[in-house]
Amino acid sequence: MDHCSQRQLATEWHVVRCRTIVIMSFILKANLTRRNKDEEGDMSGDDQGEEDDGISVKKKQRTEKMAAAALCVGIGSFSDPPDIPGLAHFLEHMVFMGSEKYPDENSFDLFIKNYGGSDNASTDCERTIFQFEVQQKCFQEALLRFAQFFVSPLLKEDSTDRELEAVDSEFQMSLPSDTYRKAQLLGGMCVNDHPMGKFMWGNTESIKTRPAEQGINVYQRLREFRERNYSSHYMTLVVQSQETLDTLESWVKASFSDIPNNNLPKETFIHHGQPFDSKSTRSFTKHPKKIKTETGIRNDFCHKIDIRHNIVVKL
Numbered sequence: 133m134d135h136c137s138q139r140q141l142a143t144e145w146h147v148v149r150c151r152t153i154v155i156m157s158f159i160l161k162a163n164l165t166r167r168n169k170d171e172e173g174d175m176s177g178d179d180q181g182e183e184d185d186g187i188s189v190k191k192k193q194r195t196e197k198m199a200a201a202a203l204c205v206g207i208g209s210f211s212d213p214p215d216i217p218g219l220a221h222f223l224e225h226m227v228f229m230g231s232e233k234y235p236d237e238n239s240f241d242l243f244i245k246n247y248g249g250s251d252n253a254s255t256d257c258e259r260t261i262f263q264f265e266v267q268q269k270c271f272q273e274a275l276l277r278f279a280q281f282f283v284s285p286l287l288k289e290d291s292t293d294r295e296l297e298a299v300d301s302e303f304q305m306s307l308p309s310d311t312y313r314k315a316q317l318l319g320g321m322c323v324n325d326h327p328m329g330k331f332m333w334g335n336t337e338s339i340k341t342r343p344a345e346q347g348i349n350v351y352q353r354l355r356e357f358r359e360r361n362y363s364s365h366y367m368t369l370v371v372q373s374q375e376t377l378d379t380l381e382s383w384v385k386a387s388f389s390d391i392p393n394n395n396l397p398k399e400t401f402i403h404h405g406q407p408f409d410s411k412s413t414r415s416f417t418k419h420p421k422k423i424k425t426e427t428g429i430r431n432d433f434c435h436k437i438d439i440r441h442n443i444v445v446k447l
């Protein structure tokens with residue numbers, strides 16, 4: 133299940149490429165317009181020729197050519213297995229920990245920072261997004277390195293504890309946030325079995341301690357989760373650069389064509405219906421008749437939860 137056949141890859145690539153080109157075209161148009169303005173600015177600066185060195189350096193930094201890419205995997209925490217809450221978020225972290233081609237942990241981070249860029253990733257309910265920006269001159273190599281997250285991440289067993297600490301540390305830092313408390317509290321009040329009720333962040337207890345008590349091999353499940361969900365037919369890639377469209381297309385093909393495709397149907401959640409039409413939701417407020425649960429959460433409802441947010445500390 134690691135790699136699909138060449139035929140499958142060719143078919144899948146067509147789909148991915150079409151999506152990419154449309155988005156690329158749009159962004160490139162905007163980017164080219166900005167470049168023209170930059171060039172005009174550069175010319176006027178040259179004509180003046182009166183700026184001192186400090187101002188010239190600042191101007192050069194402003195017009196430094198940057199390029200960027202983002203890849204969205206169309207699955208997220210809703211797909212967490214019920215016995216390992218937070219697994220999707222944990223996997224998002226683990227793919228940064230080296231690949232077969234670039235085995236050093238966090239080597240991508242280092243590469244991007246060495247060339248004046250930044251990277252990040254986030255796990256949402258139904259999508260996981262990875263993104264970076266870097267100096268234009270090393271964009272091709274950055275794409276090669278970035279693609280290996282999805283082609284052949286190592287997911288080394290001896291990296292799991294270290295990265296689990298990072299996930300747990302994020303969770304601990306989020307605890308004082310009323311926004312996250314509110315989200316978790318709301319999740320606890322949705323209708324039975326709705327994925328909104330899952331504990332999506334994940335921490336040491338949900339990813340390590342409790343699974344260990346139940347004899348679950350989290351490392352094995354992590355690899356299975358990746359094989360099931362990090363498939364090329366769930367992915368959309370966007371690149372932004374001042375290279376020509378043909379050049380970008382050839383770079384993207386060379387970097388991303390080997391991402392496995394399992395051709396499995398995507399998990400859907402629409403059959404769960406609305407999440408907040410439960411007795412517990414209605415009994416939580418003093419004026420349940422005023423809540424329009426079929427259209428979402430009204431502000432007055434959120435306000436009442438704010439007043440009571442202290443009870444979330446235990447979650």
Ligand SMILES: [Zn+2]
Pocket residue numbers: 221225299302
């Ligand atoms: Zn995280």
